[in-house]
Amino acid sequence: MKHLTLLALILTLFGSGMVKAQEIAVLKYGGGGDWYSNPTSIPNLIQFCNANIGTKINPQPETVEPGSVSIFKYPFLHMTGHGNVYFTDEEAENLRTYLLSGGFLHIDDNYGMAPYLKRELEKVFPDKQLEELGADHPIFSQRFNFPEGLPKIHEHDGKRPQALGIFVEGRLVLLFTFECDLGDGWEDPSVHNDPEDVRQKALQMGANIVEYAFKS
Template sequence: MVRIQLEHARLATLLATLLVALLVACCLLMVAVPVFAQGMRPGELGHFTIARLHYAGGGDWYSNQSSLPNLLMELQRRTGVPTTEREAIVTLDDESLFNYPMLYVTGHGVMRPIEADLSRLREWLDAGGFLWVDDNYGLDASFRESLARLYPDDELVALDGNHPIYSAYYELPGLPKVHEHDGLPAQGFALFHSGRMKIFYSFSSDIGDGLEDVQVHNDSAEVREAAMRMAINICYFALTQS
């Protein structure tokens, strides 16, 4: 019990610190100061990062390797939020899990978390963590099965284009379509629990592909910009939702 309380307090403190940094960054942007906290080193308290989840089951959790570094760089350049240069990589039993306010999941294959992993993830989410799952084509079925075990009394809700996540920083009409996959429309889903969005699921969109270095997929500038704006919105929403 003491360990759980300490981990919850650690995540709450981190979220509060990042929110203060975000508010300061917003104030600086309003007075046209281009860079927030010059001279701070990556990894210092107050720098936002995303933790990529190394999940069990055989799926390629490591795919789109240039996507998150590109996102973190652009998030700092465009919004002033101080970020690290690269994402962290964690497993659900990692002692450092509660150091990170946001987890990212992607891949083409299967995720098969054991019950202990789900319990740990639920604990992290209930303490204030935010999970972004970006289906890279093929993850949908196993993710939904895992979600039903994670929060059996809650379901994913389809978000329309008016949801605040689509206007958290940039005004977007909805989730952009990056790659065709089966030709289904891009759709954002969310899981709400205790009045807060805990999970955002980008389905049939492949935002991560759009964030990669240009030579990886040769996406157009328009597609890559739409993906970047959506990803920045997701991060901004995760840090500022009440």
């Protein structure tokens, strides 16, 4: 009965036009991690997308929680942070239903969240593993071309950047960007003092992710 009720709600949202065709929301998760980090990053990415790839995204993103039905109104969820991540079983089930229903989740490791996130993703998709995307994946050749794959924005441990994904029937439903820190590159220039060419790479890659997610 619970599953039928949720399915009915999803169908109602889609049928009523309440689903926002081109919108981004920030995911507020539990566990004590700083889900709110990089406060200027998503507004800056939205501004860049609206100016360069023809989107009309609300410049002020909403905040949603993983267990809420509100996530079904947004085709794109963004998640970031440095530390612990925790999903209840109900939240994991809600996220799984969201992703299977056509939603997209981008998780950008702001440094230190990877071990906690991978543990929690096992609740969301216990039968799937993160897979590394090759440089030939179409997410790297949307409006902007990245022939070598994910760009390196911040050094952190000096490891190579990785784009890891979860696929459902060939569709990329979740993207985890690791050892890259795109969100830091999206922030206001004064926050990290990144060179402009580095910021542009981060914004362009972010725009590719948004464009790919809205098309898929």
